[in-house]
Amino acid sequence: MNFEHSAERRMLADSLNRFIAQQYNLDKRLQSLATDLGYNPEIWQQLADLGVIGALFSEADGGFGGGGFDLALVFEALGRGLLVEPLLGSAVLAGGAIALGGTEEHKGHLASIIDGSLIAALAHEEPDSHYETQRIACRAEAHGTGWRLNGIKSLVLHGAQAGLLVVAARTAGAVDEREGISLFLVPGDAQGLEIHQVPTHDGGPVAQVRLNNLNLPKQALLGTLHQGHALLEHCIGQGLLALCAEALGAMEAAKLATLDYLRTRQQFGRPIGSFQALQHRMAVLLLEIEQARSAVINAAAALDADRLTRERALSAAKVSIGRIGTLVAEECIQLHGGIGMTWELPLAHYAKRLVMIDHQLGDEDHHLQRYIALGQEQAL
Numbered sequence: 191m192n193f194e195h196s197a198e199r200r201m202l203a204d205s206l207n208r209f210i211a212q213q214y215n216l217d218k219r220l221q222s223l224a225t226d227l228g229y230n231p232e233i234w235q236q237l238a239d240l241g242v243i244g245a246l247f248s249e250a251d252g253g254f255g256g257g258g259f260d261l262a263l264v265f266e267a268l269g270r271g272l273l274v275e276p277l278l279g280s281a282v283l284a285g286g287a288i289a290l291g292g293t294e295e296h297k298g299h300l301a302s303i304i305d306g307s308l309i310a311a312l313a314h315e316e317p318d319s320h321y322e323t324q325r326i327a328c329r330a331e332a333h334g335t336g337w338r339l340n341g342i343k344s345l346v347l348h349g350a351q352a353g354l355l356v357v358a359a360r361t362a363g364a365v366d367e368r369e370g371i372s373l374f375l376v377p378g379d380a381q382g383l384e385i386h387q388v389p390t391h392d393g394g395p396v397a398q399v400r401l402n403n404l405n406l407p408k409q410a411l412l413g414t415l416h417q418g419h420a421l422l423e424h425c426i427g428q429g430l431l432a433l434c435a436e437a438l439g440a441m442e443a444a445k446l447a448t449l450d451y452l453r454t455r456q457q458f459g460r461p462i463g464s465f466q467a468l469q470h471r472m473a474v475l476l477l478e479i480e481q482a483r484s485a486v487i488n489a490a491a492a493l494d495a496d497r498l499t500r501e502r503a504l505s506a507a508k509v510s511i512g513r514i515g516t517l518v519a520e521e522c523i524q525l526h527g528g529i530g531m532t533w534e535l536p537l538a539h540y541a542k543r544l545v546m547i548d549h550q551l552g553d554e555d556h557h558l559q560r561y562i563a564l565g566q567e568q569a570l
Contacts, residue, residue: 195263198254202245203263209240210271216536222274226387227351228395229275237275238306246281251289251300258493261428262435262486269439272539274394276309279347282432284310284356286425287373291413296375299354311352313343313376313399314422321552323422324368328401330359337374337411339382339404349397350387353378357401358422361415368419373412380404392539392546423501429551430504431493434486434511437547441479441518444540448472448522468525475521478514485510498568505557505564512554515544 195203214233222230237243245260247253261282268277285303288296288310302308319325328341339359349355355376363370376383382404387397413421452463452472462468485507492503519541523530530537548554 195259199260199263202241202255203267205240206242206264206267207270209236210267210273214271214273216272216534216539219272219274219539220393223389223393223395228348228387229351233273234275235306237277238304243277243281243306244304246277247285247289247300247304251297252304256289258431258490261432261493262490265432265435266439266442266486269436269441269543270443272440272443272536272543276311276348276351278429278432278436279312280308280310280352283312283347283425283429284352284354286428287312287356287412287421288375290424291373291418291421293409295409296412299375308353309348309351310354310356311346311349311397312356312358312425313346313349314356314358314426315343315345317342317344321556322366323426324371324419325366326358326360326371327365328357328359330361330372330374333405336408337406339374339376339401339406341401343399343401344396346385346397346399348395349399350385350395355383355399356412357399358418363416370416371418371422372415373418373421374406374410375412376401376404376406376410380406390546391549392542394546420497423497426551427500427504428493430508431486431489433547433550434482434489434504434507437511437515437544438479438482438486440540440543440547441482441515444518444522444537444544445475445479447537447540448475448525451526471521471525475518478517482510482514498564502561502564502568505552505561508552508557509554509561512548512557515548519544 218230242264244253245255245264248256280303285300288299299308303310316327328343330337330339339357341359355378357374357376358371359374360370361372382402384400384402385397387395390396452468453461455462489503489507492500522537523541526537529535532538
């Protein structure tokens with residue numbers, strides 16, 4: 191199989207990497223995180239103008255990409271630059287759900303998502319869901335000619351900034367059943383919606399969303415009634431690939447920063463990178479990062495495969511990224527010594543982001559168990 195990027199993808203990568211190198215740095219990241227928005231609207235609009243958001247959608251949905259390698263390319267660049275703009279929540283998770291399961295009316299929102307004028311968010315996790323996508327207690331009941339929603343959603347990426355939310359609610363069955371889950375489009379200013387924003391470990395904004403007797407029209411249903419889990423699983427799978435690629439980019443940046451430090455830091459009259467013990471530790475890191483790259487490539491190639499092949503590849507990649515990301519964060523900080531923990535050095539922020547990525551959409555332990563369970567299901 192040929193894993194080389196097409197000419198169009200290479201052009202996009204060159205443009206995006208050049209933009210990040212010239213227009214983005216740690217100071218801008220910290221300034222963005224200090225605002226209520228949690229991102230820089232000017233940078234967000236420039237990303238849209240560059241076609242970065244459009245690269246995450248197919249031509250049929252108004253973009254020019256949408257494949258696994260398009261997602262991987264974009265998010266690896268974002269990981270290298272530590273960007274905080276809401277591409278994951280708005281374009282990949284919420285936008286992906288609308289693109290996969292929406293009617294023509296629903297897909298009318300995609301143009302606004304692609305041009306950056308609309309922020310969307312996926313609200314699926316709940317306080318006691320423990321990463322299980324089917325464990326949903328939020329209820330949606332028929333009310334008049336429409337729906338009434340009640341429940342709580344947690345860890346909603348850029349939920350407070352979203353003009354549109356994709357909410358997973360239970361329309362039938364028990365709390366932990368796959369059947370009986372439906373998705374709904376909820377306007378960000380809907381009556382009965384309460385949103386409370388909190389920061390994550392790496393400073394990014396997430397929100398707790400409470401739905402109190404929130405009424406929706408009949409056409410707010412996204413996809414097929416009671417069959418929303420497959421759609422939810424698919425768009426979260428795209429999010430898993432995006433996170434793994436972002437982590438790979440962050441690992442590469444941390445690796446290069448550490449190599450540069452080992453070549454320039456002097457001890458006993460020579461660069462510390464000349465010491466064999468440190469060379470061995472760095473060699474292990476290089477090998478592990480290449481293993482992470484292979485896992486991301488495998489997941490990107492499997493994104494359009496059958497469900498079990500796709501989900502196993504995604505969980506395998508998330509397991510590798512969780513383990514290797516933690517190793518890279520720890521080793522790079524230790525190889526830098528005390529300076530590696532300072533706020534002013536980008537390395538500490540790469541380390542925090544890698545730790546945070548491990549916990550988003552399921553941590554290493556969760557995806558290891560899921561990989562095993564999917565394998566057993568595949569064997570039947």
